[in-house]
Amino acid sequence: MEAFTTHRGHVALLDWTDVNTDLIIPARYLKRIERTGYGPLLFADKRYVAGGAPEVDTPEQQGAYEATFPLNNPHFKGASILVVGKNFGCGSSREHAVWAVSQAGYRVLIAPGKHEGFADIFEQNSFNNGLLPIELPEADWRAIAGAVAAHPTLEATVNLEASTITVHQPEGKSTSYSFEIPSEQRKRLLAGLDAIAETLLIADSISRHEQSAPAWVTPAAS
Amino acid sequence: MSRPTTLFEKVWNRHFVTGNDASSLLYIDRHLVHEVTSPQAFDGLRLAGRKVRRPELTFATPDHNVPTENQFDIREPMSRRQVETLRKNCQEFGITLYDVGSGRQGIVHVIGPELGITLPGTTIVCGDSHTSTHGAFGALAFGIGTSEVEHVLATQTLWQGPRPKSFGIEVVGKLAPGLEAKDIILAIIRAIGTGGGTGCVLEYYGPAISALSMEGRMTVCNMSIEAGARAGLIAPDEITFDYLTQVDRPFAPKGQALEAALADWRTLKTDTPDAFDQHIRIDASTLVPQVTWGTSPDMTVDITGHVPRLDEIPAAQRGDAERALHYMGLEPGTPINKIPVDIVFIGSCTNGRIEDLRTAAHVLKGRKVASGVRVLVVPGSEQVKAQAHAEGLDQIFTAAGAEWREAGCSMCLAMNPDKLTPGQRSASTSNRNFEGRQGPGGRTHLVSPAMAAAAAVAGTFTDVRNLLAH
Numbered sequence: 001m002e003a004f005t006t007h008r009g010h011v012a013l014l015d016w017t018d019v020n021t022d023l024i025i026p027a028r029y030l031k032r033i034e035r036t037g038y039g040p041l042l043f044a045d046k047r048y049v050a051g052g053a054p055e056v057d058t059p060e061q062q063g064a065y066e067a068t069f070p071l072n073n074p075h076f077k078g079a080s081i082l083v084v085g086k087n088f089g090c091g092s093s094r095e096h097a098v099w100a101v102s103q104a105g106y107r108v109l110i111a112p113g114k115h116e117g118f119a120d121i122f123e124q125n126s127f128n129n130g131l132l133p134i135e136l137p138e139a140d141w142r143a144i145a146g147a148v149a150a151h152p153t154l155e156a157t158v159n160l161e162a163s164t165i166t167v168h169q170p171e172g173k174s175t176s177y178s179f180e181i182p183s184e185q186r187k188r189l190l191a192g193l194d195a196i197a198e199t200l201l202i203a204d205s206i207s208r209h210e211q212s213a214p215a216w217v218t219p220a221a222s
Numbered sequence: 223m224s225r226p227t228t229l230f231e232k233v234w235n236r237h238f239v240t241g242n243d244a245s246s247l248l249y250i251d252r253h254l255v256h257e258v259t260s261p262q263a264f265d266g267l268r269l270a271g272r273k274v275r276r277p278e279l280t281f282a283t284p285d286h287n288v289p290t291e292n293q294f295d296i297r298e299p300m301s302r303r304q305v306e307t308l309r310k311n312c313q314e315f316g317i318t319l320y321d322v323g324s325g326r327q328g329i330v331h332v333i334g335p336e337l338g339i340t341l342p343g344t345t346i347v348c349g350d351s352h353t354s355t356h357g358a359f360g361a362l363a364f365g366i367g368t369s370e371v372e373h374v375l376a377t378q379t380l381w382q383g384p385r386p387k388s389f390g391i392e393v394v395g396k397l398a399p400g401l402e403a404k405d406i407i408l409a410i411i412r413a414i415g416t417g418g419g420t421g422c423v424l425e426y427y428g429p430a431i432s433a434l435s436m437e438g439r440m441t442v443c444n445m446s447i448e449a450g451a452r453a454g455l456i457a458p459d460e461i462t463f464d465y466l467t468q469v470d471r472p473f474a475p476k477g478q479a480l481e482a483a484l485a486d487w488r489t490l491k492t493d494t495p496d497a498f499d500q501h502i503r504i505d506a507s508t509l510v511p512q513v514t515w516g517t518s519p520d521m522t523v524d525i526t527g528h529v530p531r532l533d534e535i536p537a538a539q540r541g542d543a544e545r546a547l548h549y550m551g552l553e554p555g556t557p558i559n560k561i562p563v564d565i566v567f568i569g570s571c572t573n574g575r576i577e578d579l580r581t582a583a584h585v586l587k588g589r590k591v592a593s594g595v596r597v598l599v600v601p602g603s604e605q606v607k608a609q610a611h612a613e614g615l616d617q618i619f620t621a622a623g624a625e626w627r628e629a630g631c632s633m634c635l636a637m638n639p640d641k642l643t644p645g646q647r648s649a650s651t652s653n654r655n656f657e658g659r660q661g662p663g664g665r666t667h668l669v670s671p672a673m674a675a676a677a678a679v680a681g682t683f684t685d686v687r688n689l690l691a692h
Contacts, residue, residue: 017542018416018518022656027635031287031300033261033307045658053662056300087417090450091656093351094259095367115421120452121351124383125367182383184245195369196272199247199377202240206275206379209239209249216475216483217251217344219278 002130003192007107008157009080011167013148014070019084020091021122025100027092029056038096039103047072075152081108083145089122098125108132108158110165112141114180127185130192132160140177147175160190226493228388229457230423233362233490237345239379246382251344252361253374254330255282255317257308258637259349263372264311275378277316281339284308284322285329286637288630290600293322301638315375328603328629331355331571335440336605338471342458342487347374352571352653354446357455358439359462360490362423364453386452389422390498393430395507400687402581403438404573404651404670406430407445408512410504412522419451422500425492426456430506436465437577444572445653448519457491513558513683514655514668516546521655525673525685529556549657550665551645558683561667565648566597566678567660568671569627570634573651574602576609578671583618585675585689591623592681598640599624600632624678636661649677 029041037059044053052063065072071082082101088111089097101109109131111117117135118126126133136144147167148154157166163186166176181189188195199206227235239247260282267274274280287301296302312319320326326333331352334340340356346363347353349371356363366380374380391410411418424446431439439456446454463484466474475483495501511525521543523530531554535543547554552561568574568582579601591597599619601607607629610616616626633640634652642648642664651674652659655666667683676686 016545017539020518020654020656022635022654022659026658026662027286027637030258030637031298031304033265033304035262035265045662087420087450090416091351091447091654093349093353093365093367095262095349095369098367116417119417119450120386120420121365121367125369128367128369182244184381184383195381196270196373196376199373199379199381202247203377205240205247206249206377209237210378213249213251214482214486216479216486217341219252219339219473220475220479 001128001192001194004107004130004132004160004189006157006159006161007080008155009107010076010078011081011083011148011154011156012071012076012079013083013145015083015085015145017085018087018090021089021094021097022091024089024097025094030094030096031056035099036103038100039105042100042104043069043071073152078105080105081110081156081158082106083110083148086112086116088118090119093121095125097122098129098131102129102131106131108134110134110136110141110144112136112138127189128195130189132158132189134165134179136177136179144177160186226497228492228497229360229425229455229490230362230388233343233345234385236343244384246385247379248345248382249379250347250374251279252339252346253280254334254346254348254353255280255371256286256330256350257284257304258286259368260311260371261304261307262368263375264315266372267315267375272376274315274317274375279378280317280375281320282308282312282317283320283327283330283333286631286635288322289639290627290630290632291639293628293630325604328605329571329574329631331444332574332602332606335359335436336471336603338466338474341466341474341483342462343490347380351447352444354451354454355440355444355571357443357446357453358436360455360458360487362453362455365447387422387499388497389419389424389451390495390501391424391426392428392495392501392503393426393506394428394503395430395505396433397430397506397509398687400672400690401509401511402670402672403434403441405509405512406506407442408514408519408522408668409509411445411449411519412512413504414449414502416448416518416520417450419446419449422451424449424451424454425498426454427492431456432459435577436461437575440575441572445519448653458487463487511670511673511686513673515550515552515558516543517549517655517657518546519653519655519668521546523558525558525683527558529554529558531555559685560682562647562682563595563649563677564646565642566595566674567600567633567648567650567652568674569598569600569602569632570652571602572653573671574600574606576606578651579606579610579615582671582675583615585672585686586622586624586678587618589622589679591678595678595681597624597678598627598633600627601629603629633660635659649674649683
């Protein structure tokens with residue numbers, strides 16, 4: 001996994017609540033068996049005009065953008081930090097949703113409310129892909145969302161080591177906000193650790209657990 | 223006396239391998255695999271030269287892509303490739319696969335319990351959010367992403383953050399005739415919201431839960447994720463033990479192992495409701511059949527009610543409600559029983575079990591599907607299908623004018639030929655009414671099997687209690 005230390009980029013805003021993973025990437029695109037190619041499929045049923053969404057096997061062939069979809073604001077082109085509404089990523093466990101967000105160029109998501117910003121599985125999937133899901137206190141989130149709405153070309157710097165978001169206002173001044181990331185997740189992101197390799201180092205503990213399990217836990221022969 | 227603990231904590235603690243307050247490595251007793259969320263995980267293993275640690279704890283079946291008209295005839299090349307990839311991966315890594323035609327294939331959350339793979343007190347994961355279904359047995363069961371699928375395949379464990387909070391959902395009273403487990407869970411989601419369970423494991427208890435069959439309990443636990451919960455569970459009792467022992471469940475313990483298991487399973491309960499971090503109480507006796515009107519599972523009203531008017535919706539939610547009304551093509555204030563349906567779907571991991579089919583058949587028996595309405599009845603597994611045949615339920619469905627299909631996920635999500643066309647409106651026993659969930663532009667209303675059958679007969683949503691009275 002790619003390590004995450006500091007990232008500076010443009011900020012985009014999609015302030016809808018309860019954005020579910022079917023919306024992030026419709027199920028028909030889950031037929032792909034690859035781990036790549038999902039960027040153009042992000043929000044496919046919202047992002048393109050009717051009939052313009054790519055086919056599952058040819059994601060690079062896209063129709064025209066739907067002008068009313070917030071992320072199609074030309075000022076948001078190239079943004080790598082996405083401010084989203086509460087309960088983002090609810091619904092299905094599909095990691096394809098995180099792949100789509102990442103492969104569309106985003107490295108950071110910012111949602112309002114501790115334990116309310118992201119759905120649990122989506123949040124875990126984000127960590128596992130080096131996509132940083134930040135939950136901010138509502139007032140701080142509103143300040144950033146408001147700043148992006150007023151200045152859609154805004155840039156911000158996210159520093160994981162210091163756990164700060166610095167919003168660079170167009171007139172030159174900047175404002176910083178602190179965030180919290182669970183300590184283990186932070187450690188893994190900063191180092192870009194391979195979780196499986198880490199776990200295999202403690203295979204002895206796993207074996208001991210297996211030996212202590214009651215006999216009935218092993219499936220009966222079929 | 224030690225601090226009272228919840229059922230969830232007990233199951234969590236016995237699977238704790240190592241860790242600290244911030245991070246725990248949990249042992250996983252059962253891993254269910256389907257074709258959609260596993261190919262990239264197997265690729266990851268191959269790239270790193272890793273093996274599956276405990277293939278005998280891993281069970282696979284194709285379900286999402288399987289056509290329900292003819293399971294063997296997958297015409298869509300991408301779907302076919304995905305199912306064939308599952309076959310190859312299972313063969314290469316030594317995993318048991320219940321393929322179409324095996325007699326044991328079906329929706330992963332239907333076959334786990336019916337084969338005795340799902341047991342009380344175990345941990346169960348699957349790359350599918352509706353894994354919460356298995357919590358009905360007092361298992362800790364939850365959905366995971368594909369990176370985690372790979373981690374479980376390689377290590378039989380999973381890293382978890384701080385232990386989730388426990389949320390007790392007490393359901394008192396008795397359901398009126400015509401109401402089902404589906405109405406209970408829709409009412410719970412309506413009460414706590416789609417984010418109400420975030421960061422929590424829900425435990426359902428109380429007289430209305432104890433009165434449910436295992437099928438009903440699975441329906442309730444299945445939709446825990448629609449309340450945002452990590453998992454949902456119910457303490458095992460005699461109904462659970464009968465389910466596991468009175469019918470042949472090939473992977474369930476037998477003989478001495480069963481005696482030991484039963485002694486253990488009887489200890490699996492929350493010591494006292496005070497142990498929950500959070501608690502709410504719902505009265506089942508006041509419920510009427512529930513119908514969703516919008517594009518989120520908490521946008522739910524009574525069948526006797528109407529599509530909400532904007533002034534009835536809190537200001538902060540009005541924007542979402544307006545978008546939902548527009549997508550659903552509904553006028554605020556419309557009585558629910560005046561909304562016509564095009565398609566009725568009875569099936570899915572929420573309501574594709576034998577009891578669900580019996581309930582739907584009870585309503586449809588001797589009646590006809592309204593003209594212009596298409597009805598799909600889709601058994602959740604090949605075993606459910608065989609049982610329905612043995613009971614003659616298929617005859618009732620076809621006599622009423624419904625289509626009797628083969629086992630699979632079908633119209634719950636648009637990954638196989640069963641889907642809504644733009645603008646079509648369904649009464650669906652599935653779990654999600656999200657935009658496009660049943661096909662781009664499709665409009666989904668979630669209901670119980672009885673209410674779906676009633677809508678099939680009436681051609682509009684209608685109160686099934688009126689049909690049952692006559």
